[in-house]
Amino acid sequence: MKPSLRKVLISGGRGLIGMRLSEMLIDAGYEVAHLSRQTSHGHYCSFRWDPATGQIDEAAIRYADFIVNLAGASVSEGKWTEERKQDIMASRVGGTNLLARELREKEHHVKAFISASAIGVYGDADDRLLTEDTPPAPADDFLADVSTQWERAAQQVQELGIRTVITRIGIVLSDEGGALPTIARPVKLGAGVVLGSGRQYMSWVHIDDACRLIIQTMEDAEWQGTYNVVAPNPVTNKEFTATLADVLHRPLVLPKVPEFGLKLVMGEMSEIVLASQRVSAQKIMAQGFQFEYPQLRGALESFYQKEEE
Template sequence: MKPSLRKVLISGGRGLIGMRLSEMLIDAGYEVAHLSRQTGRGHYCSFRWDPSAGQIDEAAIGYADFIVNLAGASVSDEKWSEERKHEIMSSRVGGTNLLARELRERPHHVKAFISASAIGIYGDADDRMLTEETPPAPADDFLADVATQWERAAQQVQDLGIRTVITRIGIVLSDEGGALPSIARPVKLMAGAALGSGRQYMSWVHIDDLCRLLIQMMEEPEWQGTYNAVSPHPVTNKEFTSTLADVLHRPLVLPKVPEFGLKLLMGEMSEIVLASQRVSAQKVMEQGFKFEHPHLREALESFYQREEG
């Protein structure tokens, strides 16, 4: 990578993935700026934007050699009211549309556009192995519809002739946030249990592997198109829960949490934990990416063994 090509603009830079990616980019010698609704907070240079209003600092796009597009309201913070569903959709699609508009209309020197998507695009697929060639689930599946429209918005950047990489991200494992602390909390209290049937597949990725993958996609011009960002070894919910309990040295004493109970508690949002997605990492490995945390036990130990040390 030429030393001059070192400025990375991140949307969603203050989220879980964005903060870890920013740290790793700084360690690798890059300059990092965030797109944010509020500037002047945190350690990073930031440009103001408001995707819902279609507004962005005119200097933002001109700053960047690379753009990593991660912005999107959390799908798991609160129940899916119609208002919340609109926010989940518009935060992703609106932000990506805004970046595409700026790249279309302003002078820039952006070499690559790395845009997040999600494995939710595949819907509930039982135990079928899902590859990048698998068609998206129908639009009546909310998360699939969100991911499909998000990818369609990113395609506008590809159509401008800018190298575009779409990353379908699985369940991101981190002890700083996201799904893992929520799953680990009841296990630590000896109240952990598999969810629903426990047979549904969870396709996960260690946050450091994900960030290394995003950086490799950014740096190497061979990366183009759509890739699954998941570890090569998906597991069932039952296997995930029992491995986590083992790593935490806790017994699993409760029976499974029944599907109807989850639906009562979470509403439509229960599809996050009940949908089965067994997703292939073959394409990223064939492209030359090597996982540092390919197996679940070792990935979990990377977070929880240091608690004991």
């Protein structure tokens, strides 16, 4: 890559992946700017935008050599009221549409557009192995519908002739946020529990591997199209919980939380933990990506080993 191509614009830069990705890009010698609805944005240069009203700083797109599009309201915070569901959808599709509009209408030198999606696009698929060629689940599955529409919005950029990569991201493991601290909290208290049947597959990825992959797709022009961003060894919920308990040196003492109980407490949002997705990492490995954390135990130990010493 030419040394001059070093400016990365990130939407969703304050999110879990966005913050870690920003750190790793800075360490690798890139300049990083965030798109933000707020004026002040911590350590990073920021450009104002508001996807809800279609407004964006005109200098934002002109700044970028690469755009990484991660923006989206959290799916795991708060119950899925109709208003919340609209926010989840609009924050992803609206932001992506806005970036596509700017790239279509304004002068720019963007070389690649990396856009997030999620393995939720596959729906609840039991133990079937899911590849990038697996059709999306029907639109009556909310998470699948969100991911499908998010990807369609990103494909507008591809139609402009800009190299576009869509990353279907699995359950991101980090001790800074996301699913892992929530799952680990009861385990640390000796109250770890298997959710639902425990047979549902969890396709996970260590946050550093997810960020390294995003950087590789940015830097290498061979990457184009849709990729699953998951580790090569998905596990069942029962295996995940047992491995986590073992790493934390805690017992698993409570019975399973039945599916009807989760649905009662979480409503529709229970599909986040009950849906089974056994997702293949074969395509990214065939393209040359090497995982630092291919196994769950090693990934969990990277967060909790020091804590237990």
